[in-house]
Amino acid sequence: MGQKITIDPITRLEGHGKIEIFLDDQGEVERAFFQVPELRGFEAFCVGRPAEELARITPRICGVCPTAHHMASTKCLDDLYQVKPTSTARKLRELAYSAFFVEDHFLHFFYLGGPDFVVGPDAPAGERNILGVIAKVGLEIAGKVIRVRRELRAMMQTMMGKVIHPVFGLPGGVSKGITKENRDEFKKSAEFALEFAKEALAIFDKVVLQNERYVDLVLSEAFTHHTYSMGTVDENNCPNFYDGCLRVVDPDGAEVAKFGPHEYTDYIAEHVEPWSFITFPYLKKVGWQGFVDGPESGVYRVAPLSRLNVADRMATPLAQEAFEKMFQVLGGKPAHQTLAFHWARLIEALYAAERMIELLDDEEITGDDIRNLPTKTPSEGVGIVEAPRGTLIHHYKTDKNGIITGLNLIVATNHNAAPIAMSVEKAARGMVHGPEVTEGMLNLVEMAFRPYDPCLACATHALGKAPLVAHIHDHAGNLIRTVKRD
Amino acid sequence: MAKPKVAFYWCASCGGCEEAVVDLNEAILGVVEAVDIALWPVALDFKKKHVESWEPGEVAVVFINGAVRTSEQEEWVKLLREKCPVVIAFGSCAHLGGIPGLSNSTTREESFKRKYFDSPSVDNAERVLPQRKTRVNGYELELPEFSATVRKLDDVIEVDYYLPGCPPVPKLIVEAVTAILEGKLPAKGAVLAPEKCLCDECPRKESKPEKVTIERFRRVATEKPDPEKCFLVEGFVCLGPATRSGCGELCIRGNMPCRGCFGPTAETRDQGAKFLSAVGSLLAADQEEKCAELAATLADPLGTFYRFSLPSSILKQRLS
Numbered sequence: 001m002g003q004k005i006t007i008d009p010i011t012r013l014e015g016h017g018k019i020e021i022f023l024d025d026q027g028e029v030e031r032a033f034f035q036v037p038e039l040r041g042f043e044a045f046c047v048g049r050p051a052e053e054l055a056r057i058t059p060r061i062c063g064v065c066p067t068a069h070h071m072a073s074t075k076c077l078d079d080l081y082q083v084k085p086t087s088t089a090r091k092l093r094e095l096a097y098s099a100f101f102v103e104d105h106f107l108h109f110f111y112l113g114g115p116d117f118v119v120g121p122d123a124p125a126g127e128r129n130i131l132g133v134i135a136k137v138g139l140e141i142a143g144k145v146i147r148v149r150r151e152l153r154a155m156m157q158t159m160m161g162k163v164i165h166p167v168f169g170l171p172g173g174v175s176k177g178i179t180k181e182n183r184d185e186f187k188k189s190a191e192f193a194l195e196f197a198k199e200a201l202a203i204f205d206k207v208v209l210q211n212e213r214y215v216d217l218v219l220s221e222a223f224t225h226h227t228y229s230m231g232t233v234d235e236n237n238c239p240n241f242y243d244g245c246l247r248v249v250d251p252d253g254a255e256v257a258k259f260g261p262h263e264y265t266d267y268i269a270e271h272v273e274p275w276s277f278i279t280f281p282y283l284k285k286v287g288w289q290g291f292v293d294g295p296e297s298g299v300y301r302v303a304p305l306s307r308l309n310v311a312d313r314m315a316t317p318l319a320q321e322a323f324e325k326m327f328q329v330l331g332g333k334p335a336h337q338t339l340a341f342h343w344a345r346l347i348e349a350l351y352a353a354e355r356m357i358e359l360l361d362d363e364e365i366t367g368d369d370i371r372n373l374p375t376k377t378p379s380e381g382v383g384i385v386e387a388p389r390g391t392l393i394h395h396y397k398t399d400k401n402g403i404i405t406g407l408n409l410i411v412a413t414n415h416n417a418a419p420i421a422m423s424v425e426k427a428a429r430g431m432v433h434g435p436e437v438t439e440g441m442l443n444l445v446e447m448a449f450r451p452y453d454p455c456l457a458c459a460t461h462a463l464g465k466a467p468l469v470a471h472i473h474d475h476a477g478n479l480i481r482t483v484k485r486d
Numbered sequence: 487m488a489k490p491k492v493a494f495y496w497c498a499s500c501g502g503c504e505e506a507v508v509d510l511n512e513a514i515l516g517v518v519e520a521v522d523i524a525l526w527p528v529a530l531d532f533k534k535k536h537v538e539s540w541e542p543g544e545v546a547v548v549f550i551n552g553a554v555r556t557s558e559q560e561e562w563v564k565l566l567r568e569k570c571p572v573v574i575a576f577g578s579c580a581h582l583g584g585i586p587g588l589s590n591s592t593t594r595e596e597s598f599k600r601k602y603f604d605s606p607s608v609d610n611a612e613r614v615l616p617q618r619k620t621r622v623n624g625y626e627l628e629l630p631e632f633s634a635t636v637r638k639l640d641d642v643i644e645v646d647y648y649l650p651g652c653p654p655v656p657k658l659i660v661e662a663v664t665a666i667l668e669g670k671l672p673a674k675g676a677v678l679a680p681e682k683c684l685c686d687e688c689p690r691k692e693s694k695p696e697k698v699t700i701e702r703f704r705r706v707a708t709e710k711p712d713p714e715k716c717f718l719v720e721g722f723v724c725l726g727p728a729t730r731s732g733c734g735e736l737c738i739r740g741n742m743p744c745r746g747c748f749g750p751t752a753e754t755r756d757q758g759a760k761f762l763s764a765v766g767s768l769l770a771a772d773q774e775e776k777c778a779e780l781a782a783t784l785a786d787p788l789g790t791f792y793r794f795s796l797p798s799s800i801l802k803q804r805l806s
Binding site: 020022030031033035039040041043044045046047048049050051052053056057060061062063064066077081146149150153157160161162163164165166167168170171175176264265268269270271272273274275276277279281284288371373374395401402403406408410 | 498499500501502503504505506508509511512584585586588589591592593596597599600601602604605606607608609610614615616617620622623625627629652653705706707708709710711713736737739740741742745785786788789790793
């Protein structure tokens with residue numbers, strides 16, 4: 001008799017995420033589905049709003065990464081009004097964005113995904129959280145985690161008005177600059193963040209890389225998918241989170257596309273399934289072949305590791321060293337091990353901290369030329385940034401008065417929707433063997449989606465673990481048994 | 487004496503309210519010291535059955551954020567109301583409906599059409615739409631009903647107090663928790679924020695002339711607000727006159743006008759109507775024709791005046 005397992009943690013992205021796993025008669029996994037059972041309708045209710053207000057409205061898509069939506073929206077406004085930000089404004093935006101990347105990546109590593117490694121994937125659930133991390137790494141480091149977050153978020157609030165739902169982005173610049181006193185204070189925070197970013201990589205090295213069992217897990221086939229990778233690079237093919245071109249490499253690492261924001265609909269299409277509110281983007285020129293990996297399938301991934309996969313090198317020296325080491329251990333570039341997203345995330349945090357210091361050392365950062373006023377008539381614009389979880393696209397159409405007539409949003413977890421379903425399915429095949437499904441098996445399945453997106457898990461993981469209920473049904477839908485993680 | 491117990495719950499929200507709690511930083515350790523947390527899906531694995539087993543009054547206070555959109559959320563908040571003597575609506579969505587409440591200005595059909603048919607990147611020649619039930623390989627998958635209407639918390643259950651803001655600011659969160667611990671809560675129904683208008687606290691208050699007149703409306707998209715002057719005097723719509731203070735004037739200090747996330751003060755029933763009447767009296771027009779001409783320069787009054795409060799307005803929602 002076949003079974004159906006429902007993993008229904010209470011999560012966020014567009015509200016909620018749910019996983020269904022189907023077992024066959026032998027209790028082995030047949031199919032897995034990642035469903036998003038909520039739609040909030042931003043694409044509809046933003047119509048009729050003044051375009052510039054979208055930089056203040058769309059951050060409410062996600063209170064964890066509001067800065068990413070604010071920045072994508074602001075860049076979309078530049079494009080819509082055909083105005084370039086002043087040099088100082090551009091640097092201020094990238095500085096605030098870099099601070100955001102550092103604190104958000106640390107939030108994920110220490111509070112969300114990290115506990116699986118630092119405390120252990122099959123440690124008692126009650127310890128597999130930030131408190132367990134503190135017990136393992138010590139109070140001194142925990143104090144630094146809180147301090148980095150506090151200082152960087154204070155800096156972001158000074159720059160962007162609000163840290164949760166920022167307001168400073170405008171077409172052609174920003175609403176407010178920074179003083180030399182601000183700069184000096186930010187510099188101290190940035191230096192502390194840089195030191196801590198190095199320390200975080202050292203912790204990863206000690207806890208994960210020097211533990212043979214974890215390395216085996218990271219490299220295991222159950223947590224690997226050979227997909228295309230996508231991410232934003234600068235003119236030297238170094239990753240850049242704020243601006244650049246989108247580059248796509250195939251599963252072997254060969255460049256197959258490089259394009260600007262306006263061309264995204266030539267390269268990306270979204271597939272619709274009747275069983276989820278989320279759409280499933282794929283590479284248009286390769287085509288949708290279903291939930292499969294390999295070079296014939298248009299499924300691609302966006303995430304920290306994907307961004308490093310599409311890059312030739314890192315733009316800053318310490319991050320470059322870490323980049324080389326990671327690909328050496330993973331067996332070359334591109335790497336496809338989903339659990340290595342965590343490692344790539346720490347390398348990106350190191351890069352973003354180095355970048356903050358470069359920007360703060362630039363005299364222009366305290367300049368007062370912070371806005372070019374638009375003069376052209378708006379009609380259509382596209383703004384793309386790399387959100388911490390992957391590529392984020394905002395695309396607006398307006399009437400001649402800049403009132404929204406249509407918009408299209410593709411968020412990071414949207415790009416990763418098909419890969420998440422595939423990763424869950426594969427991990428389930430490797431880890432879940434019914435009919436007796438244990439809590440430990442389910443956490444290993446969760447570990448397959450956690451690397452992609454704390455936006456799905458962050459609500460449930462702010463202190464470390466997901467409330468998790470698995471319902472096991474037979475073919476007729478009768479509930480046979482419920483597994484709960486306590 | 488045993489520590490008092492509190493609970494946290496969320497409905498349809500973005501996670502910003504949870505981040506606001508994490509942003510208490512070290513102060514959260516003091517909170518954890520003083521109370522036991524009996525429910526916090528974000529952090530702890532207590533389930534509905536635990537809540538069902540609570541003795542009435544055992545958990546003193548529940549903080550609920552997010553608007554109410556699904557039957558599951560409705561069941562949860564009704565259960566929490568039954569068990570907890572004090573319910574606090576936390577943040578703009580629970581308080582007024584919030585930004586997701588803007589979807590009450592559109593319809594479910596419109597939301598589906600925009601998302602699955604009109605999008606420039608969606609490839610959907612067969613016009614597939616998400617269904618309540620789908621059979622794939624003989625297996626049945628379900629989705630909940632998509633509710634087009636967003637309700638604020640007190641449309642569903644009785645609410646004792648409100649913590650305003652998108653999100654609430656750390657200072658007011660700490661003050662609310664302290665008031666609870668010291669048993670110094672104000673009269674039921676109160677908003678736990680100053681009973682003053684934002685304009686009274688505005689750092690640009692002094693720049694406001696005795697008699698304000700608006701010659702034309704301007705937009706930040708194409709013009710630069712003066713970093714010292716009252717936005718409204720300059721013609722930039724700022725919800726200050728219709729909004730409660732207590733936010734620390736963060737947006738204004740960021741050189742951007744207020745959008746009203748704290749909601750109105752107690753004397754006002756409808757924030758948008760209040761702003762409309764405030765701004766109407768400032769127009770530099772004595773004839774109806776001139777008034778209409780000026781009003782036409784105002785972009786999106788509905789979505790601006792009711793940015794955070796459409797579900798709590800007397801307008802409520804679009805019907806078709």
